[in-house]
Amino acid sequence: MTHELQVIALAGGKGDLGQYLQEALSQDPRYSLVILTRQINPSTLKSPHTDTNTNTTTIPTDYTLSSLLSILTTTQATTLISLIRCPDADYLPLHTSLLEAARLTQSCTRFIPSEWAGDIASFPDLSRAYARTRAPLRGLLANQPCPKVEYTLFNHGWCMEFSCPRQSRIDDWGTFNQMAETLERFYDQPESLELAIAEAEEWTVSGATACPKEKTLWQRETYFAGMQFTTVKQLLQQAEREERV
Numbered sequence: 001m002t003h004e005l006q007v008i009a010l011a012g013g014k015g016d017l018g019q020y021l022q023e024a025l026s027q028d029p030r031y032s033l034v035i036l037t038r039q040i041n042p043s044t045l046k047s048p049h050t051d052t053n054t055n056t057t058t059i060p061t062d063y064t065l066s067s068l069l070s071i072l073t074t075t076q077a078t079t080l081i082s083l084i085r086c087p088d089a090d091y092l093p094l095h096t097s098l099l100e101a102a103r104l105t106q107s108c109t110r111f112i113p114s115e116w117a118g119d120i121a122s123f124p125d126l127s128r129a130y131a132r133t134r135a136p137l138r139g140l141l142a143n144q145p146c147p148k149v150e151y152t153l154f155n156h157g158w159c160m161e162f163s164c165p166r167q168s169r170i171d172d173w174g175t176f177n178q179m180a181e182t183l184e185r186f187y188d189q190p191e192s193l194e195l196a197i198a199e200a201e202e203w204t205v206s207g208a209t210a211c212p213k214e215k216t217l218w219q220r221e222t223y224f225a226g227m228q229f230t231t232v233k234q235l236l237q238q239a240e241r242e243e244r245v
């Protein structure tokens with residue numbers, strides 16, 4: 001059976017999560033990929049660059065509506081996925097532009113905004129940072145004028161890939177608060193970090209970062225039946241074997 005090629009645009013696709021998604025999707029012949037990035041360096045990447053081995057084109061953008069619309073239209077993107085992790089103030093304007101650009105095209109009918117974390121079904125207002133940023137976007141998504149873009153809010157789980165690649169591995173072990181203290185000293189921003197830590201603690205203590213057990217088991221059975229899952233212990237052993245920690 002032949003499949004129509006799907007063109008998937010990954011906004012922020014050069015980031016940590018984006019790289020894994022890119023790697024996985026590029027191995028599937030049903031997809032070609034478009035990576036959106038603000039970077040015009042390295043290698044003075046001023047125009048689209050295509051890697052024919054992986055069917056992936058990297059295109060610089062400033063995330064204005066006109067730039068996004070031009071990219072989505074030219075590439076005939078069918079799905080737009082955001083993996084952007086940005087300052088809170090940038091989240092809504094960026095994602096409003098992404099959604100609007102998709103809505104204005106003929107081809108791009110699916111959108112996954114950059115949520116990726118937390119039990120937003122039970123705790124839509126936690127973390128507070130998410131209530132300030134992601135929650136207003138959820139409202140826009142739910143109340144779109146026609147034509148509508150189909151959207152998915154995706155939580156990839158309690159813990160994503162924390163085994164760092166060897167070249168960027170962190171050899172500093174400690175508690176979350178110790179790490180925050182180091183960052184606080186480095187950036188000299190005690191107030192905003194204190195707030196961020198308090199919000200993260202509230203988010204965790206409330207259970208809003210946990211995966212709801214029944215729903216998770218149902219999704220595992222429904223979407224990933226037969227797939228081998230790695231336990232935390234196995235992950236650590238593998239990371240140790242591969243010299244990633």
Ligand SMILES: NC(=O)c1ccc[n+]([C@@H]2O[C@H](COP(=O)([O-])OP(=O)(O)OC[C@H]3O[C@@H](n4cnc5c(N)ncnc54)[C@H](OP(=O)(O)O)[C@@H]3O)[C@@H](O)[C@H]2O)c1
Binds near residue numbers: 084116
């Ligand atoms: N569930 C979990 O355990 C968990 C853990 C970590 C992260 N997450 C979530 O997963 C998503 C991806 O995280 P990540 O760690 O992969 O992110 P990341 O690597 O820190 O950033 C992803 C990309 O965002 C782009 N970006 C940053 N600031 C921007 C701005 N102002 N405007 C436009 N683009 C900007 C950058 O792309 P360019 O420089 O190429 O433009 C960057 O490569 C986020 O929503 C994050 O909150 C979830």
